[in-house]
Amino acid sequence: QSCCGIDNLIDQKIQAAVKSAVSAVSSKVQMTCTSVKSGGANARCPSGYIATSCACGMACGSWDIRGDSICHCQCGGIDWTSARCCKVGLRG
Amino acid sequence: QSCCGIDNLIDQKIQAAVKSAVSAVSSKVQMTCTSVKSGGANARCPSGYIATSCACGMACGSWDIRGDSICHCQCGGIDWTSARCCKVGLRG
């Protein structure tokens, strides 16, 4: 080794550990989604999930999201509503 | 303690700090979403957000996303458009 005092060796240890951790985080961060379908005009995402979109029965494309996690289809007499629900976290 | 030279002690310090940081990142990474509703056939997400879906007035389910952040409803004479807008980051 061309280097070095203990200072350099410690820096190398630290950098290697941090680099390895960043790489692990990079490979583990992911989005996870699930769909929830309910009868009627509302569908609620599971706890911890946020609604990214809604689908409605009767070909209806008019909807809104309430409180970040509840899909509400606006067409009259709607028969079903589904929520697309996602969250982000580290896997494993 | 059954161990150790200074080398072991330093490794332990590093591993503990890195583990704690990964745990902190894991608990802070999150998706945040908001909805933007506009009159007419277009709705634009706030800066930094990406559109994950669109909803349209008149029960219309035909839309496209332009430039990652603008919702465009395709049905003629559309009265309102809303964009579901999300981003990912570390909380706090």
Place this chain on the structure above:
Amino acid sequence: QSCCGIDNLIDQKIQAAVKSAVSAVSSKVQMTCTSVKSGGANARCPSGYIATSCACGMACGSWDIRGDSICHCQCGGIDWTSARCCKVGLRG
């Protein structure tokens, strides 16, 4: 410096490196989305992406997502389907 034994110095090195890495991760984590449009009633996201919503021709707002990455429009004789597809990762 009012401190310190070598122990303090090593702790400072570790904390600085970890703090810098967390800051780098925070600035790099992001959601990336793309849209895929196909003729017919189905559209498939690219590998690694998850469908966050679907849009359909014929003004249809009734759809479902199959296997996390395939959009299926439910209205009869549908002419086109598009999938909004997203993933999360570290940039760069």
